[in-house]
Ligand SMILES: *[C@@H]1O[C@H](CO)[C@@H](O)[C@H](O)[C@H]1NC(C)=O
Ligand SMILES: *[C@@H]1O[C@H](CO)[C@@H](O)[C@H](O)[C@H]1NC(C)=O
Ligand SMILES: *[C@@H]1O[C@H](CO)[C@@H](O)[C@H](O)[C@H]1NC(C)=O
Ligand SMILES: *[C@@H]1O[C@H](CO)[C@@H](O)[C@H](O)[C@H]1NC(C)=O
């Protein structure tokens with residue numbers, strides 16, 4: 001009797017797993033053949049052969065490329081080499097890549113970079129309603145005239161003390177009521193005064209420091225590394241390592257403040273066998289996290305495998321790629337950094353990383369047309385590459401078109417596509433990278 005129960009249970013479990021496996025193979029588009037879509041002007045980028053998982057392009061055309069990701073279950077051609085960050089200047093006629101030097105004091109040997117995101121500190125501060133103690137805040141002027149310095153705690157945790165000159169240009173902060181009169185007086189005295197006053201923003205010019213945030217997997221753990229980019233020296237100065245118990249199995253980040261970012265968790269489990277089980281059973285236990293020094297919280301959940309994340313041009317919407325569910329979630333960013341779902345755009349292919357075209361606001365998605373070939377790598381029948389463009393993201397019917405598709409003969413395992421004024425970079429998890437005129 002006992003044996004019968006056990007056998008029945010075992011049969012049921014096997015049937016369930018079998019059914020899940022079939023569904024899993026379908027979700028991985030295991031039997032899909034790639035119809036090629038070519039772009040006329042493309043060439044492989046010299047010096048990038050061992051992966052270019054993520055690409056982030058600055059408004060001035062400097063592209064950061066993370067390379068050398070070692071990830072459980074994914075092929076890797078350079079398993080002994082530590083990862084690197086490359087720089088490419090897209091303003092050049094024939095852009096070349098250059099590895100960035102990383103400052104001492106950072107463990108370069110275990111560097112295993114994954115998603116990256118840049119943040120330019122323009123010194124723009126939002127003063128939240130919670131910090132509307134504006135009447136106690138009177139005046140702050142940098143050189144040459146120092147009229148008095150207020151201390152302020154914005155929701156970004158900035159603190160200004162008397163005597164601290166944080167900004168290169170003269171800066172003035174006044175309570176709303178007295179701004180008009182005092183401002184006009186001061187403007188005469190300091191013609192270069194860089195103060196813009198609106199109801200909730202004070203905009204100040206600073207030296208536009210560029211920070212690069214990198215998801216790192218040293219010894220297969222997850223951290224986020226914050227670097228300062230030194231453009232002249234072509235180097236990265238390591239500033240800090242961010243760790244948190246919720247920052248586990250991190251895939252990608254999008255940085256929206258000096259210390260504020262969203263991060264995706266791609267798997268619930270960290271053990272490779274359990275990860276496989278999680279994917280096959282489609283548990284949907286992964287999420288999007290918000291991180292700030294003061295608060296860390298889950299802001300969206302229920303993803304099969306949350307992957308690429310990016311922000312719309314107006315910074316109001318967050319786009320999250322769910323690779324196993326083959327869709328892109330459009331989420332609305334709330335004042336408290338919570339996210340509410342606006343829509344889900346189904347793509348019919350395994351979407352990895354997302355970027356936004358700075359000219360049009362369209363989403364570009366690096367996709368895996370046949371992810372089974374990525375999991376079970378065979379150089380004779382390699383995984384292909386696919387780049388989709390999503391136009392009119394917020395409309396009733398976003399337009400989806402294939403910009404590039406290849407069966408792996410040129411490019412294998414595309415993970416990201418990033419565009420800069422007619423130039424397109426396509427990166428891959430472990431293979432080469434393609435540069436195209438678009
Ligand atoms: C890629 O990795 C292989 C194997 O380690 C190595 O021989 C090759 O030089 C690497 N290529 C680049 C461009 O780093
Ligand atoms: C990289 O940085 C190290 C230490 O900061 C320095 O010794 C080395 O010369 C630098 N290399 C290049 C190519 O700039
Ligand atoms: C990929 O798989 C999904 C789920 O099975 C399916 O809906 C989609 O049509 C497939 N895509 C292609 C291009 O075959
Ligand atoms: C991929 O496509 C190329 C030409 O487009 C073809 O020569 C090659 O046989 C294809 N490879 C596979 C594995 O289908």
Ligand SMILES: CC(=O)N[C@H]1CO[C@H](CO)[C@@H](O)[C@@H]1O
Nearest residue numbers: 055056116117309310354418
């Ligand atoms: C989209 C996203 O958030 N992840 C990264 C993918 O690549 C782009 C640029 O290529 C980066 O901006 C993102 O950080």
